[in-house]
Amino acid sequence: MQLQLISFVLIILHCMEYTGCQQHSSSRHRQHKQISGVSSGCQQGGCLTCSDYNGCLSCKPRFFMHLERIGMKQIGVCMTSCPPGFYGTRSPDRNTCTKCRPECDSCFNKNFCTRCRAGYYLHLGKCQESCPEGLVRSDTQRECVPKCPAECDTCVNSETCTRCRAGLYQLMGRCHHVCPEDYEPNDKLMECTPQVHCEVGEWSEWSPCSRSGRTCGFKRGQETRTRQVLQYPSPFGKPCPEISEIKECLVKRRRCPGKYSKNNEEEREKKSFNSRKRERDRERERERERDPGERDDSENRNKTEHRHRRGQDRHPVSPDQGLAQ
Incomplete structure (x- = not known):
């Protein structure tokens, strides 16, 4: 009976020792797993080896090891560049992120x-x-x-302004109350901008001589020519010169075809009638200005000539009578 009890105690002790060995072996296996980097987290990012608890333990080449604090714990992270507040240092063994001052x-x-x-x-x-x-x-x-100088609001150095005080215009790092020659103020940008002067093209050829839109039926007319504006001026730039010119021209008068021929003929007849009327009026005026005696003699001569013409009309002279006389 005692022998059986001793055997049972020995079996229990052996089992306890075996269980302890198994637990120790399992703990050592987990530790080896963390160090060797078999964790699934190593498959992502720049980790070369890692553990589930400490994160990355080493990084791939060209990556920097950075320790991120999570509460009281630090986790290793592999990054291509260090975050703000850290700078990267490289060495043959490992690249690390070091905190700035x-x-x-x-x-x-x-x-x-x-x-x-x-x-x-x-x-x-x-x-x-x-x-x-x-x-x-x-x-x-x-x-x-x-x-900065007194006229500057901000500057790069004592000679170069980046922004002028209110009411001043900036030009090439300096501030101006009045913009220099060939520049003009831009109130929107508060800068002196280059003036833009007007530019025009070449003159066109002179147009045919015309009058009231017609090219016939007249002697005196006009010719025109134009040019285009290539660049309009800025508010203070040189304004544009004349872009059109007109000059008088003379042509040989010719009739207009079609509907203008009748109008021209009527106009010529009207001018001829007016000319004859003016001539008669001038003749009457000259008659009034003569002396009464001369006017009477002129009237008598006119009457005599008139009677003589009437007599010839009534009694024409035959050729034979003329020869007999």
Whole structure:
């Protein structure tokens, strides 16, 4: 009976030892799995080896290892470039992301900042709370910038303005109350812009001589020529010259065909009638201006000639009678 009890105790102890060995073996297997990088997360991103708990343990070539904090825990992440506030360092063994100095918002390396945190101002790669002499702080750029001239609102240096004060016009880094020659103010952009002058093309050929839209039935008419505007001027540019010209012309009078021939004939007849009427009026005027005696003698001569013509008309002389006489 005692022998059976001892045998039963030995069996239980053996089983407990075997179970402990199995648990230890399983724990070692899980640890080996984390280190060797068999996790399915290694199949994505730039991870070369990883674990389910710690993320990436190593990265593929050209990737940077970056530790992201999640609460109290840090997870390895492989990135092509480091995030803001970190700079990348390369080595034969591994590439890592290193945090910039506390006053830097972004940096090129540990000694050269590219942007500063609020309250610091960048100057020659350093972030500092005050600027050197001759420079002033720019809260928008977080940099030490040159003190601008009085007419500048913002500037690159003491000679180059990027924006002028109200009422001034910018031109090539300077501010002007009045724009220089060949420039004009642009109130919308507050800049001096180049003036644009009018440009015209060549004159056309002279048109045929015409009058009232006709090219016949007259002696004096007009010829015209034109040219086109190639470039219209700006508000202060040189205005355009004349783009059309007219000159008098003479042509040999000729009848117009069709409907104009009758009108021309009537016009000529009217002119002839008026000319004859004017001539008769002038003759009467001259008669009135003569002396009474001359006017009577003229009237007597006219009457005698008139009677003589009437007598000849009544008694014509035959050729034989004329010879007998």
